[in-house]
Amino acid sequence: MTVRSRGFGQQLVYCLFYRLAERRPFWAALQRSACLGPEGITSVRKIGIVGSGPTAIYLLKHLSSSDDPLAITFFEASPRAGTGMPYDPALNADYMLCNAFSREIPAPVRPLVDWLREQPARELGEWELSAHDLTARAFYPRVLIGEYLHSQFSELCENARDIGHEIDILTKCRVTDIEAANDMRSTVRYECGQSIKTLQFDAVVIASGHSWPDVPEIDGVKLVSPWPNTNITGLEQNDIGVLGSSLSAIDIVITLGHARGEFQESGGRISWLAADTDNALRITMVSKMGIMPEGDFYYPFPYEPLTCLTRDAMDFEIDQGSDGLLDRIFQLLCDELDVADPDYLDRLPETARTLEGFGPAYFSDRREVGGLRAVKRDLLESRETMRCKETIPHRYALLRAHVAIDHILRQLSEEDYWRFLDHLMPVFADCYAAVPHLSLARVTALFDAGVLALVATEEEAEFGLSDDGIIEIDSEDGTIRFDVMLDARGQSPSSPADLPFPSLVKALRDPEEPVLRPFILDLAKADASPIYCLALPQLLERYPFSQGLVECSKNARHVADDILRKWSKQGS
Numbered sequence: 001m002t003v004r005s006r007g008f009g010q011q012l013v014y015c016l017f018y019r020l021a022e023r024r025p026f027w028a029a030l031q032r033s034a035c036l037g038p039e040g041i042t043s044v045r046k047i048g049i050v051g052s053g054p055t056a057i058y059l060l061k062h063l064s065s066s067d068d069p070l071a072i073t074f075f076e077a078s079p080r081a082g083t084g085m086p087y088d089p090a091l092n093a094d095y096m097l098c099n100a101f102s103r104e105i106p107a108p109v110r111p112l113v114d115w116l117r118e119q120p121a122r123e124l125g126e127w128e129l130s131a132h133d134l135t136a137r138a139f140y141p142r143v144l145i146g147e148y149l150h151s152q153f154s155e156l157c158e159n160a161r162d163i164g165h166e167i168d169i170l171t172k173c174r175v176t177d178i179e180a181a182n183d184m185r186s187t188v189r190y191e192c193g194q195s196i197k198t199l200q201f202d203a204v205v206i207a208s209g210h211s212w213p214d215v216p217e218i219d220g221v222k223l224v225s226p227w228p229n230t231n232i233t234g235l236e237q238n239d240i241g242v243l244g245s246s247l248s249a250i251d252i253v254i255t256l257g258h259a260r261g262e263f264q265e266s267g268g269r270i271s272w273l274a275a276d277t278d279n280a281l282r283i284t285m286v287s288k289m290g291i292m293p294e295g296d297f298y299y300p301f302p303y304e305p306l307t308c309l310t311r312d313a314m315d316f317e318i319d320q321g322s323d324g325l326l327d328r329i330f331q332l333l334c335d336e337l338d339v340a341d342p343d344y345l346d347r348l349p350e351t352a353r354t355l356e357g358f359g360p361a362y363f364s365d366r367r368e369v370g371g372l373r374a375v376k377r378d379l380l381e382s383r384e385t386m387r388c389k390e391t392i393p394h395r396y397a398l399l400r401a402h403v404a405i406d407h408i409l410r411q412l413s414e415e416d417y418w419r420f421l422d423h424l425m426p427v428f429a430d431c432y433a434a435v436p437h438l439s440l441a442r443v444t445a446l447f448d449a450g451v452l453a454l455v456a457t458e459e460e461a462e463f464g465l466s467d468d469g470i471i472e473i474d475s476e477d478g479t480i481r482f483d484v485m486l487d488a489r490g491q492s493p494s495s496p497a498d499l500p501f502p503s504l505v506k507a508l509r510d511p512e513e514p515v516l517r518p519f520i521l522d523l524a525k526a527d528a529s530p531i532y533c534l535a536l537p538q539l540l541e542r543y544p545f546s547q548g549l550v551e552c553s554k555n556a557r558h559v560a561d562d563i564l565r566k567w568s569k570q571g572s
Contacts, residue, residue, distance in 0.1 A: 053084025290456025
């Protein structure tokens with residue numbers, strides 16, 4: 001911190017307080033009120049954070065490393081801060097599993113397993129867990145992850161206050177607008193109860209997470225949102241469609257299974273029994289390919305280094321220019337697969353070595369076997385890798401490759417970026433969306449009970465509504481009909497123009513321009529205070545791998561580093 005004062009006495013007082021603050025919370029608080037500026041005593045730097053989910057939590061972790069005291073205010077629309085929508089007990093059910101195993105989750109303060117081991121046996125028992133179940137490779141319910149994040153957030157706040165930062169958490173407060181002014185301060189307007197209030201900040205970070213329509217629709221047909229989960233459990237219809245077949249769809253299917261019957265385990269096998277046999281439940285998952293992601297499999301973690309898709313190799317290709325860059329990177333991917341599993345690409349259809357043909361070749365086996373039959377087969381294979389602690393080489397190569405390839409995505413031409421999204425992104429999304437075995441076992445139990453089907457739609461399938469209110473969809477097997485359809489398509493990308501802050505959108509130089517690292521919005525006012533956007537829909541437009549706790553932590557670090565670096569330069 002740069003000290004500017006009118007006299008030696010003030011500097012001496014400041015130094016005394018600053019040194020004592022390093023050791024005592026009381027003196028830290030005193031130091032906050034005694035930061036000296038050109039006119040004597042002034043306030044600390046103020047940061048407003050919209051949201052308090054995982055991204056905001058990791059942001060606090062990195063910001064609190066600042067040597068200078070900060071005043072950080074969190075705006076949270078829900079009654080409880082420090083959880084996030086995918087992990088919120090008000091929106092999710094206890095049996096919905098997080099698809100990241102515990103060791104993959106970055107620790108805000110302490111690792112998940114360590115935190116779990118600190119919990120009383122009684123509380124673990126409520127989750128049907130014991131000390132023997134707590135491993136770094138296990139999957140845990142999303143709601144339990146939410147409790148962990150909430151606890152870590154509280155601890156981070158306490159630690160930050162102890163070292164001299166001001167932390168203010170405003171719950172049940174909805175931000176309605178953000179105004180970038182010319183005085184190097186941004187104004188946040190928010191609703192709290194019946195009141196409209198404003199606060200000013202030196203920097204604002206939008207970390208608002210997912211954004212879902214209250215009433216989703218497709219082709220003018222209204223669908224049912226799966227959040228909160230009571231939207232699912234409250235359904236009384238019997239013919240239920242689920243639009244999608246990935247992680248969100250799997251959660252919906254399992255929730256319907258719990259709501260209408262009971263999963264039973266005997267001899268290591270899970271079965272499903274209907275609660276009401278007179279009103280037979282029928283669930284149909286609908287997706288373009290009619291397949292599901294494969295089960296989680298064994299692989300070394302942290303990731304082993306790649307052989308061909310190295311940073312040096314990709315930087316070399318970037319230096320050759322954007323023309324043909326994607327094709328050159330795809331060749332490196334093929335080389336990587338050949339090293340990992342020399343026969344893999346040769347086992348696929350001959351189009352597998354072309355960028356446009358790789359995706360269809362990758363999915364061809366599951367499509368031929370049939371969606372849920374392939375799930376049963378893949379579950380057996382995935383379980384075997386865990387038992388033997390032997391990886392599946394091509395899957396492990398693709399899993400690591402998606403992390404590496406993210407490095408080149410912002411270097412692609414517009415045409416090649418869309419080619420990537422069309423042809424390669426579905427493969428990578430399938431790879432990192434691996435499903436916990438318990439979830440797949442419950443899905444196959446519903447299939448074995450004759451309750452669940454998975455169908456592929458026509459390429460340009462149209463959704464319609466009959467005169468009697470039945471939803472109709474064209475599939476490869478003809479027209480299928482549902483009483484109601486749940487939306488499981490996941491988060492869609494959006495541009496900054498879709499941010500729900502009218503003054504901010506108006507202040508953008510180009511509202512349609514994607515947000516790029518360090519995720520600072522490009523404002524027309526040159527002297528406006530920085531406003532960062534880490535809202536998931538806006539990130540996905542150019543950062544398609546942004547979902548997940550690892551990316552939350554990584555993106556938060558970029559923003560925190562940029563904020564502290566800017567202020568450090570200003571103070572030097």
